[in-house]
Amino acid sequence: MTRPVSRRPGRPSVLDSRAVAAGALRLWTERGFATTSWQDLADATGISTRTLLRHFATRSDIAWIGVAPATGRLREALAGAAEDAPVAGVVRAAIVESVSRDPRIHELAPDWLRLISSEPELAATAPAVYQPWIETLAGYLSRRRPTAPAAIGRAIATAYQAATFAALIEWAEAGAVGDCAESVDRMLCWLETHTP
The missing domain is CATH 1.10.357.10 (Tetracycline Repressor, domain 2)
Incomplete structure (x- = not known):
């Protein structure tokens, strides 16, 4: 089971892109890349979908980080x-x-x-x-x-x-x-x- 990345409440001031990539990779390994949504990534990483989309234009951007x-x-x-x-x-x-x-x-x-x-x-x-x-x-x-x-x-x-x-x-x-x-x-x- 993929565990969310721990974070403080509120909006993160700096995104730990390596932690996001690690969480996304664990999720993609379990579920597959094509079937994983932005919401799935948000749940797995503990980062809101909105924040993820602000930092990464595509899911591929996370994969190639x-x-x-x-x-x-x-x-x-x-x-x-x-x-x-x-x-x-x-x-x-x-x-x-x-x-x-x-x-x-x-x-x-x-x-x-x-x-x-x-x-x-x-x-x-x-x-x-x-x-x-x-x-x-x-x-x-x-x-x-x-x-x-x-x-x-x-x-x-x-x-x-x-x-x-x-x-x-x-x-x-x-x-x-x-x-x-x-x-x-x-x-x-x-x-x-x-x-x-």
Whole structure:
């Protein structure tokens, strides 16, 4: 049974978006994404429907809440890399850094990964959601390889995003044992080693 997130009486001044996402994910795991209403989400999270709608335009926005912070971590890691460091190593390290090591997130990650990979509405929004992550990486690649066509940078960044997602799905399907960031690192090492 899904328990509501505890809150003080009255209107919250700051919405704990991670708590909302955790409550929503538990509910979606139990009942399914398509059959869960905004009122169901309000009951599960302890946040009014009106407040939820003020912060999230769609239910998909709740489901994808972790991608923007991951993009921020990727951006910071790339910005902090030495300009003369090998590109492949910087990219791999930055992508691994973009994967959260927060134990609370790891606990929810397998259910989240199953949800976003199986729910048609979420799968349809995935390309737009991941675009800032891809553009961040493509921008770095273009700066480091200015003679390469911009389309090549975007294609390589898209391939890295697909490999990262595949590693996360494989980690979840294998029982979510160990650190998912390490699973991503192994996948990207393999990709580097086997790319001509």
